[in-house]
Amino acid sequence: MEKIVSAIAAPNIALIKYWGKRDNLLKLPLNDSISMTLDAGTLASTTTILLSDGLPRDIFVLNGQRVQDAHIAEALKLMRARLAHDHPLIDSPVLLISSNNFPTSAGIASSASGFAALAKAMGGALGIDDLRELSILARLGSGSASRSIFGGFAKWKTGKREDGEDSFAAQIAPSSHWPDLVDVIAVADAGKKKVSSKMGMERTVDTSELFDCRIKHMPASVRRVETAILENDFDALGEEIMKDSNSMHATMLESWPPVMYMNDVSRSVIEAVHEYNADAGEIRAAYTFDAGPNAHIITTQDESAKVRAMLKKISGVQKLFVSPIGEGAKSVAPDRKLAENTLKMLKINVSLD
Numbered sequence: 001m002e003k004i005v006s007a008i009a010a011p012n013i014a015l016i017k018y019w020g021k022r023d024n025l026l027k028l029p030l031n032d033s034i035s036m037t038l039d040a041g042t043l044a045s046t047t048t049i050l051l052s053d054g055l056p057r058d059i060f061v062l063n064g065q066r067v068q069d070a071h072i073a074e075a076l077k078l079m080r081a082r083l084a085h086d087h088p089l090i091d092s093p094v095l096l097i098s099s100n101n102f103p104t105s106a107g108i109a110s111s112a113s114g115f116a117a118l119a120k121a122m123g124g125a126l127g128i129d130d131l132r133e134l135s136i137l138a139r140l141g142s143g144s145a146s147r148s149i150f151g152g153f154a155k156w157k158t159g160k161r162e163d164g165e166d167s168f169a170a171q172i173a174p175s176s177h178w179p180d181l182v183d184v185i186a187v188a189d190a191g192k193k194k195v196s197s198k199m200g201m202e203r204t205v206d207t208s209e210l211f212d213c214r215i216k217h218m219p220a221s222v223r224r225v226e227t228a229i230l231e232n233d234f235d236a237l238g239e240e241i242m243k244d245s246n247s248m249h250a251t252m253l254e255s256w257p258p259v260m261y262m263n264d265v266s267r268s269v270i271e272a273v274h275e276y277n278a279d280a281g282e283i284r285a286a287y288t289f290d291a292g293p294n295a296h297i298i299t300t301q302d303e304s305a306k307v308r309a310m311l312k313k314i315s316g317v318q319k320l321f322v323s324p325i326g327e328g329a330k331s332v333a334p335d336r337k338l339a340e341n342t343l344k345m346l347k348i349n350v351s352l353d
Contacts, residue, residue: 002052003089004339004352005124009047009116009329010040011102012148013183013288013296015241016218016225017248018156020205024198026078026164027143030205031218033156034172034225035147036298038183039326045113047098048335049121050343054350055093061342063099072096075115075141079122082140087126097335097342102321111197115141116148120329134329135168151175151327153229155222175325178232180301184285185321186311188265188293197291200252200259208255214247234300238286241298242273245288261292265316269295276310285310 018033058076060069076094083090098117100110119138123129128137131149138145139156146167147154152174159167195203204211221244228237252259266289273287285299285307299307304322311317336352343350 002050002054002092002350002352003125004048004050004334004336005121006046006048006332006335007117007120007124007329008040008044008332009113009120009145009148010038010042010044010323010326011110011113012037012144012154013298014144014147014290015153015237015288015298016222016244017288017290018143019248019251019291020201020211020215021143022158023162023164024202025074026167027139027141028164028167029143029156029158030215032158032222033144033147034222034229035144035154035156036181036183037148037151037154037175037326037328038323040330041326042321042323043100043102043113043185045098045100045110045117046332047096047114047117047121048338049097049118049125050095050339050350050352051089051092051125052095052350053092055095055348058093059095059346059348061095061097061346066346071111072118072141075118078140079119079137082137083122083126083128087128090122090126095339095342095348097338111142112144112148115145116329119145119149120331124331131328132168132170135170136164138329139164139168149329152177152325155226172226172229175327178229179325181325182299182301182304183321183323183325184297184299184304184307184311185323186265186269186295186297186314186317187319187321188263188269188295188316190294190318193261193292195259195261200255200261200291203257203259204251204255206255208251210251210254214251217247235283238277238283238298241288242286249289262289263293263316265314266293266295268314268316269297269311272310272314273297276307
């Protein structure tokens, strides 16, 4: 038996960051987090999977290249362990074909969109449409992927159970709640980062003396951001997300050896945003940085042109993306032609008739 399905998902930008796990295998976080899902028409991962007993083994093709990827292999192992009893098809070998239309492993949440798309595709193949279950499946690949299952604003709950059954994301508000928000992304370095998020988190948790202080203050920060979203209070939202980004990167810098994702261009963006807001007399733009040097500037549609002009003046900004708030992961028409061409490229004889 065989099954071909395709899905698409956008990255999300964390407004309150998750940084540090209580369980590295199951991707269970040490704090709640909140994010805004971006627009799949601007930034997206598209994933097609073929489940077939005719395949010799699991095969991964990322951005047109066959790869050996331990991260994906581990995620599939965890998904199979979770689902095999009720969904025996998942034990079939899988051909996974995934591509991003934006830089990969550069701090623009490619793992979030990639594993959300994989979870949605697996759900489509196995008849799973429960959003909580899809969020847990996505989390098994990448913690932040649990949030990209949802559109608008999502909150990922830490949970307390050791098996992770109470650690999943849920929507705070749909994209229609605050439709004029946008994320202006300034690419400061599109290359692959030297220290993976996994390594950076582990080093921070193990060595940063500031980390415990950050975790202590997280519940209050989460409440303030959730309230700001529900009340459409940009001033409160902007201040809180900038402080949270600074806090996370401060714990990294205080780790040993230091974990440094931001570069001189990143710091120039921070200075420029504060000057921009000071000139306006209020917060009209708010920066936040994930585990990478690329800046996410949250602002409104009315301000976005001015923000882009401000960023273009900064030496070292390589490219700008502007993404409105978007919807969650969704199924798309199965790309049989892509699967057929990939099998031919790999010289694997599997009939898709």
